[in-house]
Amino acid sequence: MSLFPKTYSRYVNFIKLTLLIGIVLAFGFTFGWPYIMSLGKEDMVLVDASRPEIQENRMVHPHYVSTDETDQPFHVDADWAKQTTEGIADLTNPSGAITVEEGQTFNLEAKEGYYDNQGKFLDLKGDVTLTSTDGYHVHTQKARITLENKVIEGDLSIEGEGPAGKIYGQNGFKIENRSEGKKVITLKGPSRIEINRGSLKKKKG
Incomplete structure (x- = not known):
């Protein structure tokens, strides 16, 4: 078959x-x-592999802690940190706190930051807000904090408000501690200060 x-x-x-x-x-x-x-x-x-944040290592929620020359503490946090060189990092949404000599603390936050662990300074950029424990709020777009001597300064316009009144500075500001332990703020360029009458009465009393 x-x-x-x-x-x-x-x-x-x-x-x-x-x-x-x-x-x-x-x-x-x-x-x-x-x-x-x-x-x-x-x-x-689609992920662009050429972007720096893809190619380079980043730290999530970094936390930097140290002390200044007088052993006063400071700390800096961020959402992200990208190490550019040894001891230097670019920060995203940094925040933190520094303690000045008389025990007063400044809280800080911004959109961007640049932290130099060797030079002991922190640059802040974009919606910078500084808040002190005695009720003062300072707003600017750029500031540098020298961590060793706790000097805070900037060269852009500033607005501030607190128990004593309001401040405006067109060309920046500088916050520092004098030898007697008092915090002093200097306004640069054309400036204006609005003092609350109630604060003057309290001082006289």
């Missing part, structure tokens, strides 16, 4: 199955491809 009829029958069945699969796939791509493409446009996220 010849085997050709069986072989031919298998061949015909194979061709039929192949055609059936082809028809199903063609039908699926015709009606399903637009839906697949729409999903791709909505949900696909």
Whole structure:
């Protein structure tokens, strides 16, 4: 008995199955491809591997702690920190606190920061806010904090408010401690000070 009829029958069945699969796939791509493409446009996220934050190591929620020359503490936190060179880091959303000589603390926050552990200074940039424990709030766009002597200064316009009144400085400011332990703020350029009368009465009393 010849085997050709069986072989031919298998061949015909194979061709039929192949055609059936082809028809199903063609039908699926015709009606399903637009839906697949729409999903791709909505949900696909492309990562650019050339971006620095992808190529370079970053620290999540870094915490820097140290003391100044008089053993007063300070600390700096951030959402991200990218180490540029040894002892130097770029910070995203930095915040922290420094304690001045008389025990008063300044809290600080900004959008960007540059921390130099060797030079002991912190540069802040973008919506810089300084808040003291005695109720004063200072707003500017750029400031440098020298951590060794706790000097805070900037060369851009400043607005501040506290229990004694309001301050405005067009060309910046400088906050420092004098030898007698008193905190002094100097306004640079055209400036204005609005004093609350209530604060003067309290001092006289």
